Amino acid sequence: MGDAVLTISSKNYSSWSLRGWLLCRIAGLDFKEELLSADDPDARAELLMLALSFLVPRLTHNGLKVWDTLAIGEYLHENFPQADIERIVTIWHECLNLYGGPYVFGETPTLADAMYAPVVTRFATYYVKLDRQCADYCETILALPDMIECTEAARAERARHRGTGS
Ligand SMILES: N[C@@H](CCC(=O)N[C@@H](CS)C(=O)NCC(=O)O)C(=O)O
Incomplete structure (x- = not known):
């Protein structure tokens, strides 16, 4: 499976985080979660380094950074085909x-x-x-x-x- 980290901001407030998280789960990806709050200035700075968009979810897998939910979905679909x-x-x-x-x-x-x-x-x-x-x-x-x-x-x-x- 390789190294996979999903960066999200909150399981309470971030609808996009939920989508990305579910996509990874449904694909059967073995991933670590990283929670970075978009409100925290330090976390925002880190987010900018992770994704030019500042946005989450953002998936790192085998050194590749995917930072758009649909792109994450397509990436997972290509790499972990299922049903x-x-x-x-x-x-x-x-x-x-x-x-x-x-x-x-x-x-x-x-x-x-x-x-x-x-x-x-x-x-x-x-x-x-x-x-x-x-x-x-x-x-x-x-x-x-x-x-x-x-x-x-x-x-x-x-x-x-x-x-x-x-
Ligand atoms: N088009 C993006 C939208 C992602 C998005 O809007 N994420 C929100 C979280 S729900 C975000 O990161 N907001 C941080 C901010 O606006 O500072 C995608 O498909 O991933």
Whole structure:
């Protein structure tokens, strides 16, 4: 996990501190809390050194300083991904059951399947364990003639790059 410190000003009065604190907790980040009151002139001086904005929350992780709540959220999301897979699996179940498969919206591949195609390949790359219905959906997508063509072209592209050293 590395070294993580979340600087906040107050658990009583700072709504932004609460947001940052919760984001870190939800992401499962192992972090230390540092409480710096924005009213205390010394703390304000320290805050300025921590974040040009003077504002909290502010997260330091592995030497990186993140000092905006949304940025903290995005940073944590990128570094500690969580519930995305479950969400996708839920959506696939709902759609496949409702529309009868084999594609997300029934018998014909649609925009939704094109959007999910890279998700399918990532699930394969990272050996994500899936239940039968979702695994079947992945196989269906990977077996699409257009998908096969594109995958073969991708392999040839990589081989070409390797060949030219670029
Ligand atoms: N846009 C900032 C807003 C943060 C913010 O307004 N924080 C308040 C605490 S609730 C603050 O640090 N205030 C200190 C001050 O105004 O001196 C973010 O998303 O983090």
